[in-house]
Amino acid sequence: MKKKLVSTLLSAAMVSTMLMGCGGEASTEESNTDTQETTDEAADEAETEDAEAGEDTTASSEGGKVYYLNFKPEVASDWEALAASYTEQTGVDVKVVTAASGTYEQTLKSEVAKTDAPTLFQINGPIGYQSWKDYCLDLSGTDFYSWLTDKSLAITDGDGVYGIPYVVEGYGIIYNDKIMRDYFALADKAVDISSAAEIKNFDTLKAVVEDMQAKKDQLGIEGVFASTSFKAGEDWRWQTHLANLPIYYEFKDKAVSDAQEIELTYGDNYKNIFDLYINNSCTDKAQLGTKSVEDSMAEFALGKVAMVQNGNWGWGQISGTDGNVVAAEDVKFLPIYTGVEGEEGQGLCVGTENYMCVNSQASEADQQATIDFVEWVFNSDEGKAFATEKLGIVPFSTFTDDEKPSDPLGLEVSRYMEDSALTSVSWNFTAFPSQTFKDELGYALLDYCNGTADWDSVTTAFVDGWKLEKEASAE
Amino acid sequence: MQKALKKYFPIFALPTLIAFVIAFVVPFFMGIYLSLCKFRTVTNAEFIGLGNYAKAFANKDFLNALLFTVKFTVVSVITINVLAFLLALLLTKGIKGTNIFRTVFFMPNLIGGIVLGYIWQLIINGILLKVVGQDIYYNPSYGFWGLIILMNWQQIGYMMIIYVAGIQNVPPELIEAAKIDGATTWQTLKSVIVPMVMSSFTICMFLTLTNSFKLFDQNLALTAGLPARKTAMLALDIYNTFYGRTGWEGVGQAKAVVFFVIVAVISLTQLVITRSKEVEN
Numbered sequence: 001m002k003k004k005l006v007s008t009l010l011s012a013a014m015v016s017t018m019l020m021g022c023g024g025e026a027s028t029e030e031s032n033t034d035t036q037e038t039t040d041e042a043a044d045e046a047e048t049e050d051a052e053a054g055e056d057t058t059a060s061s062e063g064g065k066v067y068y069l070n071f072k073p074e075v076a077s078d079w080e081a082l083a084a085s086y087t088e089q090t091g092v093d094v095k096v097v098t099a100a101s102g103t104y105e106q107t108l109k110s111e112v113a114k115t116d117a118p119t120l121f122q123i124n125g126p127i128g129y130q131s132w133k134d135y136c137l138d139l140s141g142t143d144f145y146s147w148l149t150d151k152s153l154a155i156t157d158g159d160g161v162y163g164i165p166y167v168v169e170g171y172g173i174i175y176n177d178k179i180m181r182d183y184f185a186l187a188d189k190a191v192d193i194s195s196a197a198e199i200k201n202f203d204t205l206k207a208v209v210e211d212m213q214a215k216k217d218q219l220g221i222e223g224v225f226a227s228t229s230f231k232a233g234e235d236w237r238w239q240t241h242l243a244n245l246p247i248y249y250e251f252k253d254k255a256v257s258d259a260q261e262i263e264l265t266y267g268d269n270y271k272n273i274f275d276l277y278i279n280n281s282c283t284d285k286a287q288l289g290t291k292s293v294e295d296s297m298a299e300f301a302l303g304k305v306a307m308v309q310n311g312n313w314g315w316g317q318i319s320g321t322d323g324n325v326v327a328a329e330d331v332k333f334l335p336i337y338t339g340v341e342g343e344e345g346q347g348l349c350v351g352t353e354n355y356m357c358v359n360s361q362a363s364e365a366d367q368q369a370t371i372d373f374v375e376w377v378f379n380s381d382e383g384k385a386f387a388t389e390k391l392g393i394v395p396f397s398t399f400t401d402d403e404k405p406s407d408p409l410g411l412e413v414s415r416y417m418e419d420s421a422l423t424s425v426s427w428n429f430t431a432f433p434s435q436t437f438k439d440e441l442g443y444a445l446l447d448y449c450n451g452t453a454d455w456d457s458v459t460t461a462f463v464d465g466w467k468l469e470k471e472a473s474a475e
Numbered sequence: 476m477q478k479a480l481k482k483y484f485p486i487f488a489l490p491t492l493i494a495f496v497i498a499f500v501v502p503f504f505m506g507i508y509l510s511l512c513k514f515r516t517v518t519n520a521e522f523i524g525l526g527n528y529a530k531a532f533a534n535k536d537f538l539n540a541l542l543f544t545v546k547f548t549v550v551s552v553i554t555i556n557v558l559a560f561l562l563a564l565l566l567t568k569g570i571k572g573t574n575i576f577r578t579v580f581f582m583p584n585l586i587g588g589i590v591l592g593y594i595w596q597l598i599i600n601g602i603l604l605k606v607v608g609q610d611i612y613y614n615p616s617y618g619f620w621g622l623i624i625l626m627n628w629q630q631i632g633y634m635m636i637i638y639v640a641g642i643q644n645v646p647p648e649l650i651e652a653a654k655i656d657g658a659t660t661w662q663t664l665k666s667v668i669v670p671m672v673m674s675s676f677t678i679c680m681f682l683t684l685t686n687s688f689k690l691f692d693q694n695l696a697l698t699a700g701l702p703a704r705k706t707a708m709l710a711l712d713i714y715n716t717f718y719g720r721t722g723w724e725g726v727g728q729a730k731a732v733v734f735f736v737i738v739a740v741i742s743l744t745q746l747v748i749t750r751s752k753e754v755e756n
Contacts, residue, residue: 105718113516131515131721230612232699289612289701290600436719443703450613450702473721 064369065093069111069118071354073101074316075390082386086376092369102233108132112359119362119370123163124353125430126258129155130473136162137360137367144375147396155355163355166378167391170333170413170424171241171311172348174318177330179306182219183212196332202269202339206276212306213280219306223282226296226308228274230449234292235442237309238274243441243462244349244429245338246270251428258431260474261467267459269338277309278449285449293317301326309336312392312409333412335425348416351427352395433469440465510728527729531716536704537730540712541737547619547708548687551626555683556676559631563638564664577639580632588629592696595625599697611698618698618706625693630686634679641675642668670752677749684745688738709734 070079076098083094097118099107104122111118112135123132138160139145145161148154155163180196183189190211191204199205212224228238246266251257253265264270278285282305293310294317300308301321308314312333318326335346358370377383379398387394388403392410404414416422432438444461447453505517510527514520531537562580566573583591599621600610611617645668653663691710694700700707700715707715713734717727 109516113518127721134515134519232612232701284608286609286613287604289610290604434720436715439715439719440703443701446612446702450609452613452702469720472723 064363064365064367065095066120066366066370066373067095067097067116067118068120068370068373069104069108069122070096070098071104071122073098078386078390082377082383085382086373090372090376092373094373117359117362119359119366120374121357121359123155123355123357125163125355125427126155127430127432127434127473128355129157129163132357133157133162135357135359135361137358138162139164139358139371142371142375144371144378147378147398149395149397153352153395163357165352165354165395166356166387167354168350168352168393168395168413169311169313170348170350170393170416171309172336172416173307173309173334174300174314174409175307175332175334176300176303176305176326177332178327179219179221179303183208183215183306186215186218188215196334199334199337200344202272202337202343205334205337206272209276209280209307220303221282221306222299222304224280224306225277225282226299226305227281227283227291228277228288228449229291229293229296230288230442230446231290231292235445236438237293238445239438239442240429240432241311241349242274242309242336243270243432243438244427245273245336245425247428247431248349248425249340257428260470262463264459264463266338266340267462269340271455271458273336273338274445281305286451288449289446297321307334312407312413315407315409328408331408331412333409333416335416335422345421345423347419347422347424348413349427350413350417350424351430353427353430433466434473436472437465437469506728507732510725510732512728513722513725515722515724523725527725528733530723530726531729531733534716534726534730536707536712536715537709539704540707540709543619543706544688544690544708547622547690548684551623551630551687552680552683554623554627555630555634556679558627559634559679560638562631562635563642566635567639567642577636580635582632583629584633586629588692589696591625591629592693595621595628596697599624612701615702615705618701621697622690622693622706625697626687626690629693630683634683637675637679638672641672645671673749673753677746677753680745680749681742685738685742688741709737 066083068079068083070076076096079096079098083096086092087094097107097111108118108121112121121132121135123129123136129136140159140161145151145154145164148164153165153168154161175196177196184194184196191207193199193204193208196208199208209224212219212221216223229235230238246264246269247262249266249269250262250264251259278288281288282299283291296305296308297310297314297317298321299305301318301324303325315331318324318331319328333348335343335348337343337346340346356374358367358374360367362370378387378394378396384394384399384403388399388405392405393413405411417424441458441461444453444458448455448458509517509520511522511524512520513523513527566576566580570576586594596611599617603610603613603617609617611621649667649671650663653667658666689710690708691714694706694708694711695714698706700711704712704715709730713727713730716723716730
């Protein structure tokens, strides 16, 4: 009998451990093992040089320290090296922690709850600001803000400036000019233009793409477009980036920057381009669920396809692919044409999802030390060299013309931005209601590709989902 | 000896107790409190009462996930236990190479859930693309059966070991006596072996039931809920709620508390029922 009692107690203890295990995981999120941590060597001398402090900032950074929660794993080691160098020069302790890919929000949530919270972190736009506004410091008086070349890019609320973009990116349709030249050299081509640069609207694009798809064996490609990747978490090029275009035009017509409800007046244009992608691809529509972004970038790099929709950050993936056959001078950008009236003047989609914020709940010394550090990064030779090389196009006036990125896609983005005949499409997806909205839209698009649902369900997910999610997030 | 043990008991138990309190008891009660709050991070919670629970139950994703989880649990508990028990019977018959087989069957259990999920995704996709030309995300039932196969593959070995231990503990004289009384193999199995290994059943049922209900890694890696959350189980749904929308952290937490109550009730009921069927040795 006693044995039975003991075993019942033991199993009860087991139940509670197992269950509490999962209860605890969901509630605290403390066990993030994916973060790589680098604490710099002890450098806590009290003598800190206040060299870089802006005159309009009153607080002192004496004794302050910096903790930067980095968003980009691909440049983690560079940030760490930069931080170490700063510590060496100024004696200010800078700690850089990098969140693993796709886990920034989770990591930030758990890190901010600690006593030693990040003093410098980043948000992804107005929606990110809504969730982190209790933690964002007003940066309007800083040099950092005054250097911003286009002040409208910053996140403002009333008179305050709470998020400053530190890198601008652009996306469009990347094409391999070699394959395009091969196509335009064909005697039996169905179009009368002679180079990809002459594609100025959706009708031309469609004619070229469909003819190329029909002649894919002649061109030695497997399809015109790379796989429209729909693997879990790999659908952001469609439910976020591509979905930006109809929203951009709708907001432009209504002259707003956000809305509680949308009509999706440009829904047909969205369908135009999406259909073109999935019908002229190297992968069968029903098998897109297995493809990742990396797969499609590899298809492009290996010369199996002529076009892929992505941004200037994709150059690393293209050049880094084993067996890459695409020459740097052949990589070009084409704006995403969707058949909107007057789209001949449309440029690339240029914007940012990377805004730096200073933690308003950190001590004043830490805040000042953080601002000093950021200003050093974007105004010292060492910092600027890092920014140009590793971050891309930086929107600050402290950078001169020869300090612009030199990779082919970065150059293309700059070229499009400087072309005064073209208007860049702004990134309105930063106003998309929530991750759930994007996920649902992605699911609807995948169902449409699979043929298990029609385009109406995509429209429903877009319009109704927008309204629902805006309401849900507003509460 | 006994005395010394008594004397030092608190000292030996203390570190574990402290760890248990910090890692389990405190987060558990914090979790219950947070489910009644609107919060962004665990330190800036604002009490709002039962609103989160109302939202959680009004959320159709949660109910779909619950239904999917229940279906999955029923099927996997039955298949895992039946197959594990059959294997155990087979491997206690003294077949040549028994030890090798036992090791082989046990090994899948040593691989982590995420890795397993990705490996099985490749295998299943490979077959599906060849045979029907679609992938696992095409149809929720592919994902469902994929998960069942995966969990069976992973868990049968472990449960089998427990059953083997149970079967080996059946006193040989009982089986011999049954034979002398003229019992057939089926009768011996039904009336002697099964009642004698009832305690193994209790453990295996408990483990498979809770494991299936709380499944997360395998679900995330194999389908991640695709297509359209139709293969998302409860744990994954809670996770998605937590990170999917700004301001819905409390709702995710409320779902987690409901989840806890469901798992606790089901597993305790199961324990009481199977316990009552056990016979004292």
